[in-house]
Amino acid sequence: MKTSSYRLSKALKSSLGSLIILGFVLISASCQTPVGPPPTLSELRLGEELKESAKRLMNIPLGVHRLTPGSLESPRAILAVHGYASRGIEWVSSLHQFAESGAHVYWLRWDWNQCPEAAMDYLRNALVHIQKQQPKLQAIELFGHSYGGVISTMLAQRAALGIALDVHAIAAPLAGTGKLSALCPDTKINGTGLAQTTTLTQWRTQHKVDGAFKDEEIDPQIVTIPTARFIDLPNTFNDRRLGHNWSVSYVATQWLKTQTTKPAPQKPLEDKP
DSSP states (O other): OOOOOOOOOOHHHHHHHHHHHHHHHHHHHTTTTTOOOOOGGGOHHHHHHHHEEEEHHTTSSSSEEEEEOOTTOOOOEEEOOTTTTTOOOTTTHHHHHHHHHTEEEEEEESSSOHHHHHHHHHHHHHHHHHHHHHHTOOOEEEEEHHHHHHHHHHHHHHHOOSSEEEEEEEEEOOTOOOOHHHSSSOOOTTTTOOTTTTTEEEEEOOOOTTTTTSSSSOOOOOOOOOOEEEEHHHHETTTEETTTTTHHHHHHHHHHHHHTTOOOOOOOOOOOO
């Protein structure tokens, strides 16, 4: 985990060392599945093949990957950003739903063993890459889950991309958690406004229903961000407990409902003078 010039105390250095060792163990275990070429969205199948699709999604190389065809013409792009130690299962159906809107769909595979500042810079570079690949884009929607929602929110507060950016932070501990707060500099999310041409919607799970947050004394999702929109998720979705990972599917479903009333243009729009 990178800490830049941030100086840790001896005690924290010891904790960080233990965390790094644990990270190597987890990485070694995950590397049992060979790294393969990025799958296309059509190759990410549901049903009985869901787990295998999720495995393929998480075992592609680090970087930003386009999942929809390069021939697709649309003025909008969507970038999905996974969270810490994601297994990918929560994303497969949602990526298909994003594609139903007619937008380009991208997936960011990033190293979660970083402090937020370095991870946010990686995310920013991914968006710059998308803009270069699709120079006629007029807007990008960013869906970040959990830790991915933290770095997405930081970017929403600091972005200067020259394009409309609509950020969705899903089940994201924007106020910080114990380990992250101890090992990394303050994200300064709480109380900071949004950058120009940027909007933010935070989708908050129910504190005690979310398995990732229920043991936290205070809900780590609660922050104040001027002009941001905050939505509290229900306890259940499709007769299932709406926990940490299931929240991605809920948000994608609700978001898609707002898109079907306004079909996405299939050709680039002309720039207004």
